[in-house]
Amino acid sequence: MxxxxxxxxxxxxxxxxxxxxxxxxxxxxxxxxxxxxxxxxxxxxxxxxxxxxxxxxxxxxxxxxxxxxxxxxxxxxxxxxxRAVAKRYVALLEGTPDAAEGTIELPLRLDVDNRPYQIVDFEQGRTSLTRFRVLASEPGRTRVEFEPLTGRTHQLRVHAAFSGDAFWPAREGKPPARSMAQPPPAPRVGLGRPIIGDVLYGRVRAERLMLHASELDFNDPGTGARVRLESGAPF
Incomplete structure (x- = not known):
């Protein structure tokens, strides 16, 4: 390590x-x-x-x-x-999203029968919100920037993968995580493009999950001055 x-x-x-x-x-x-x-x-x-x-x-x-x-x-x-901290992540996605930028809003909760999966539940889920934009595309994969505005478990992984019906099963013997209840009249979906290397919600295997916390912007707890730091993605 x-x-x-x-x-x-x-x-x-x-x-x-x-x-x-x-x-x-x-x-x-x-x-x-x-x-x-x-x-x-x-x-x-x-x-x-x-x-x-x-x-x-x-x-x-x-x-x-x-x-x-x-x-x-x-x-x-x-x-x-x-929510006084600004966070940004870089990810590599399977395929190409339909939109080059936008906002994803989905209600999430733990799938208690299939831990540690998170599930999209339009009746009992907690609001999760993410901004995204495409940084670069190449055949079979897309580099995106995520800005999570909430901090739910697996939020970015679900927002990348959820296509409106079901996630792809990732492990033998494990059913795909599904949405529960009927969505509202205006459909709310994710990108339908899982993060490469995501063994829970994705299909394409890799040596690691291609998700990197690339930027933090917060207040110095001693002085109150704003601190902004960056880290380049190692993929």
Whole structure:
């Protein structure tokens, strides 16, 4: 597993570039203790508190900001909760979306019978909102930028994959995740183009999920000054 790259550090917080396949926080079991939080604590032994203010899926790479003291962590967590943080991601999609830019709005919830899938449910789902724009296209794949305006689990992966009826089954013995209940009269769909390497919602296998958190824009928890940081996608 590659080492963490520190993008920006102050006495109050640090921003790192997480590699794909590294957990943000510890999981259950001794084999799941290596994570961003434990590595940052080892790198900054004077740090205290929970550190983590937000998470990335294990398969996703990119920028994570962590508070190095309890007050900084609470401040950063509140910024994410209050949608005061601007985030952008770069992804490679299977095929080409119909639109070059736009906004996706879908209600999501956990599929309790098929964890960890998220499901589109127009009756009980929680609102999720993402802006997107195409950056470049080539045969069989498209590079897009996502700007999530909410922070639901697997939001970008579902918004990329959902086509209005069902996701493609990704694993043997697992049914495809489906939408529940009838959509409103004006159809709300995703791009219908899963992220390459998405073993839950996609079809095209790859060495990793082609999703990278490329930009963070937030307030310094100590000074209040706006901080904007970028990381190039490694694919």
């Amino acid at each position: 590659p080492d963490l790259t520190v993008i920006h550090a102050t006495p109050r917080f640090v921003v790192i570039d997480k590699p794909a396949w590294l957990l943000s926080v510890p999981g259950i079991g001794p084999d799941k203790q290596d994570c961003v939080a434990s590595r940052v604590r080892a790198m900054f032994p004077a740090s205290r508190g929970p550190l983590i203010a937000h998470r990335l899926d294990m398969e996703t790479s990119g920028l994570l900001v962590l508070g190095l003291d309890e007050d900084a962590q609470r401040n950063l967590s509140a910024q994410f909760e209050n």
